[in-house]
Amino acid sequence: MAFNLHGRHFLTLKDFTPQEIEFLLDLSADLKAKKRTRTQYPLLKGRNIALIFEKPSTRTRCAFTVAAIDEGAHPEYLSKNDIHLGAKEDTKDTARVLGRMFDGIQFRGFAHSTVEELAKYAGVPVWNGLTDQFHPTQILADMLTVKEHLGSLKGRKFVFIGDARNNMGNSLMIGCAKLGLHYVGCAPKALDPDPKLVAECKKMAEQYQTGATISLISDPKKAVKDADVIYTDVWYSMGEEDKAAERKKMLKPYQVNMDLFKATGNKETIFMHCLPAVKGNEVTDDVFEHPRSVVFDEAENRMHTIKAVMVATIGDI
Ligand code: CP
Numbered sequence: 001m002a003f004n005l006h007g008r009h010f011l012t013l014k015d016f017t018p019q020e021i022e023f024l025l026d027l028s029a030d031l032k033a034k035k036r037t038r039t040q041y042p043l044l045k046g047r048n049i050a051l052i053f054e055k056p057s058t059r060t061r062c063a064f065t066v067a068a069i070d071e072g073a074h075p076e077y078l079s080k081n082d083i084h085l086g087a088k089e090d091t092k093d094t095a096r097v098l099g100r101m102f103d104g105i106q107f108r109g110f111a112h113s114t115v116e117e118l119a120k121y122a123g124v125p126v127w128n129g130l131t132d133q134f135h136p137t138q139i140l141a142d143m144l145t146v147k148e149h150l151g152s153l154k155g156r157k158f159v160f161i162g163d164a165r166n167n168m169g170n171s172l173m174i175g176c177a178k179l180g181l182h183y184v185g186c187a188p189k190a191l192d193p194d195p196k197l198v199a200e201c202k203k204m205a206e207q208y209q210t211g212a213t214i215s216l217i218s219d220p221k222k223a224v225k226d227a228d229v230i231y232t233d234v235w236y237s238m239g240e241e242d243k244a245a246e247r248k249k250m251l252k253p254y255q256v257n258m259d260l261f262k263a264t265g266n267k268e269t270i271f272m273h274c275l276p277a278v279k280g281n282e283v284t285d286d287v288f289e290h291p292r293s294v295v296f297d298e299a300e301n302r303m304h305t306i307k308a309v310m311v312a313t314i315g316d317i
């Protein structure tokens with residue numbers, strides 16, 4: 001079923017109903033098929049898109065750029081060193097200036113409040129390309145990938161291992177709650193997600209009756225039993241480089257190695273990672289290169305899903 005998401009911001013999946021998220025996944029699959037057969041239409045013809053980056057990026061930047069060009073739009077990369085954002089100029093002023101010139105604005109950076117402020121003042125859709133708290137476009141790509149490999153989302157056991165309070169842990173927990181997966185966060189207690197967000201996710205699952213469950217299990221072998229998906233991410237995120245030594249010590253027992261991967265007892269388990277990966281830390285090379293590792297499908301799906309977000313919010317559909 002089609003939903004009208006025109007003019008909407010995309011800051012976190014909390015703001016979208018399960019049906020709206022499913023619509024974005026269906027649209028992504030459709031746009032992916034059209035790209036493969038070269039039958040895509042320029043659904044963003046004449047649009048101009050600002051891509052603001054406070055932090056580095058390979059996938060997100062390239063996904064927005066290629067998706068925009070595929071659909072006939074012009075993307076403009078603006079690194080924090082190129083513009084006055086928050087330094088010489090208030091964020092709300094930059095938002096109002098860019099909103100007069102661009103049809104949509106992507107922001108990747110540190111404080112989630114910055115993307116919220118851009119959204120409040122821009123007057124055009126603002127898309128969150130990662131903040132310290134959330135990474136919602138990544139979740140669309142991940143869910144599309146799970147669907148492609150396992151055929152369904154509802155009722156699947158999804159285990160996130162590592163820094164379960166980072167932007168990926170937070171966002172995957174929200175995505176699972178909204179789409180009816182059984183989410184297990186597996187981390188040392190100190191890296192468990194904020195109890196407020198956990199409660200919020202449980203409430204969403206109940207409100208929409210998605211059938212999702214949310215649990216936190218700190219023992220890795222117990223956590224991964226019967227998992228359909230094992231997902232991990234870096235042990236220290238962008239901006240946390242000073243925590244490297246401490247995190248390596250804390251998270252060593254949470255490394256996804258062959259021993260842990262086999263502990264699912266399920267031959268069909270897939271391995272996922274948003275990338276970039278630090279091999280030898282959160283994942284070993286043999287798991288990363290395993291035939292059940294789907295990390296590059298996830299990376300490709302960043303493009304198709306980001307395209308769907310732009311098409312749905314500012315495109316000709
Ligand atoms: N997964 C992801 O967001 O990758 P980049 O940091 O390369 O954009």
Ligand code: NVA
Binds near residue numbers: 166
């Ligand atoms: N948690 C990671 C995700 C990178 C895509 C980071 O924020 O650095």
